[in-house]
Amino acid sequence: MNLLLLFTMLVLGTTSGLDYNYDNSRICKTLTDPNTDEPFLECMCENRENFTVDSIIDFSITRIIIKGCGDVRIPFASLTNLKLAEIEFVDLNRLTILPFALSAVQGVSALKISDVAELNIIQHAFVGLYNIDQFIIRNVTASTVMKDAFSAISTVNQFLIEDCIFEKVQQFGFAIQNITNFNAINTEFHAMENYSLMLHNTKNVVFESCVFHETQNGSFMFSFVDSVYYKNCHFGEIETTAFHSNPLNVFSITDSYIENLKPDAFGGLDLQEIFVFTDNTIDITYETSFISIFTPQYSELDMKYCCNTFTCDCNIFWMWSLKDLDKNNTMLEESYCIGKKQKPLTIYKPIMDSYNNCMTLELKSPPKKQSVEANKITTDCRNNDCLLNDVASVGWKNRFAFRTLLCILIIIKLL
Numbered sequence: 001m002n003l004l005l006l007f008t009m010l011v012l013g014t015t016s017g018l019d020y021n022y023d024n025s026r027i028c029k030t031l032t033d034p035n036t037d038e039p040f041l042e043c044m045c046e047n048r049e050n051f052t053v054d055s056i057i058d059f060s061i062t063r064i065i066i067k068g069c070g071d072v073r074i075p076f077a078s079l080t081n082l083k084l085a086e087i088e089f090v091d092l093n094r095l096t097i098l099p100f101a102l103s104a105v106q107g108v109s110a111l112k113i114s115d116v117a118e119l120n121i122i123q124h125a126f127v128g129l130y131n132i133d134q135f136i137i138r139n140v141t142a143s144t145v146m147k148d149a150f151s152a153i154s155t156v157n158q159f160l161i162e163d164c165i166f167e168k169v170q171q172f173g174f175a176i177q178n179i180t181n182f183n184a185i186n187t188e189f190h191a192m193e194n195y196s197l198m199l200h201n202t203k204n205v206v207f208e209s210c211v212f213h214e215t216q217n218g219s220f221m222f223s224f225v226d227s228v229y230y231k232n233c234h235f236g237e238i239e240t241t242a243f244h245s246n247p248l249n250v251f252s253i254t255d256s257y258i259e260n261l262k263p264d265a266f267g268g269l270d271l272q273e274i275f276v277f278t279d280n281t282i283d284i285t286y287e288t289s290f291i292s293i294f295t296p297q298y299s300e301l302d303m304k305y306c307c308n309t310f311t312c313d314c315n316i317f318w319m320w321s322l323k324d325l326d327k328n329n330t331m332l333e334e335s336y337c338i339g340k341k342q343k344p345l346t347i348y349k350p351i352m353d354s355y356n357n358c359m360t361l362e363l364k365s366p367p368k369k370q371s372v373e374a375n376k377i378t379t380d381c382r383n384n385d386c387l388l389n390d391v392a393s394v395g396w397k398n399r400f401a402f403r404t405l406l407c408i409l410i411i412i413k414l415l
């Protein structure tokens, strides 16, 4: 036991360590696992102490657990070359991992970072970390995922991010390769710079109940990825060509809410087999939002488009001129108005003025002749949002004039 403690030498090699270091040997102890007889390092804090983990040169250590502390720093090369089966950072106020801290650490069965109020991964922190069965990040907040924070990690069986909040993800924040399953669950990625999520040579990518506020051209880069699923997610803006890929078999967005689907949002994708876009709600779309998906180029693609709801106003009048989603359907037949899921868009028709600007959407065959006017009003404009929509769309002047006329008529009638 004493020998092992001796082996865990405390090397105070890093710069900032001294001023803020707590007595490492009081917190970190090398113990022996009674079952396996293997030594492991345990750093348990009692009073949220701040400390810097000293370099470990006892190569027989197979497990490290750091728990219940204040500010913890893992300095440059401190864990280099260890044959660690398990690494666990749990319940910390702040965790800072400095560059190359875990270089040449390989064959890890589980690396867990959980319950960290402020995660601060410095550029190249994980360079040289490879061959990991499970990489788990859970209940962690990071104000910025810096450039190259989780980059150069390779060969991971399961990469799981759960219940986390990342305010800003910089370029190459997550640049990982050779992954079997990449899952992000219930996690917020507020602002994603271009190339912030770059997955290479990956089998399955699943985002479930995630939030993405802002994206950019190329925020999501998938190279040699088999399938990508977004389920029950919330997107603020999906920027033009936000998703990039080389041949990708499956791309799917289902049960999600999209505030603004920018023109040619899917333009960066190269799809091989299946495109799924079902049960989504979209506030703002453009005539060209889907342009590179609904093209003859993709006539062989298995297109699963169904049951999406849109804000029904003149902003979607272009859907009426879109033909044949596949051999049997049009986009119109498979789309609905927000709040009226039982009614497909086909029951409406856009009314154009003489300049071919859309004036309103009108019910095709209103039940009673007298209620035509009323229908126009209800489908066209029922709340304050509608004025904004009107202003944003072409031909609003005409509609405005039309509505004024309508109001005057009604007033005259009332009088």
Ligand SMILES: *[C@@H]1O[C@H](CO)[C@@H](O)[C@H](O)[C@H]1NC(C)=O
Pocket: 047, 048, 049, 050, 070, 071
């Ligand atoms: C740990 O460091 C933080 C600042 O990073 C400080 O506010 C806190 O008081 C320190 N805690 C201890 C126990 O020294």
Ligand SMILES: *[C@@H]1O[C@H](CO)[C@@H](O)[C@H](O)[C@H]1NC(C)=O
Pocket: 114, 115, 116, 117, 118, 139
């Ligand atoms: C999540 O982590 C925070 C510390 O950042 C902790 O206070 C909280 O209890 C954790 N939540 C769960 C559900 O474990």
Ligand SMILES: *[C@@H]1O[C@H](CO)[C@@H](O)[C@H](O)[C@H]1NC(C)=O
Pocket: 154, 155, 177, 178, 201
């Ligand atoms: C990733 O996997 C491929 C083969 O699937 C292999 O050739 C390549 O060396 C791996 N890359 C790394 C960094 O392990």
Ligand SMILES: *[C@@H]1O[C@H](CO)[C@@H](O)[C@H](O)[C@H]1NC(C)=O
Pocket: 193, 194, 217, 218
């Ligand atoms: C990526 O973003 C950076 C700044 O955020 C910008 O300078 C660069 O031009 C962008 N690259 C592409 C390809 O859009």
Ligand SMILES: *[C@@H]1O[C@H](CO)[C@@H](O)[C@H](O)[C@H]1NC(C)=O
Pocket: 217, 218, 240, 241
């Ligand atoms: C998006 O970025 C790519 C480079 O990655 C560039 O070629 C393309 O022009 C950009 N598209 C837009 C719409 O900015």
Ligand SMILES: *[C@@H]1O[C@H](CO)[C@@H](O)[C@H](O)[C@H]1NC(C)=O
Pocket: 326, 327, 328
């Ligand atoms: C179109 O309809 C035909 C027969 O009605 C059916 O066999 C085929 O599977 C349908 N295609 C799609 C894409 O739904």
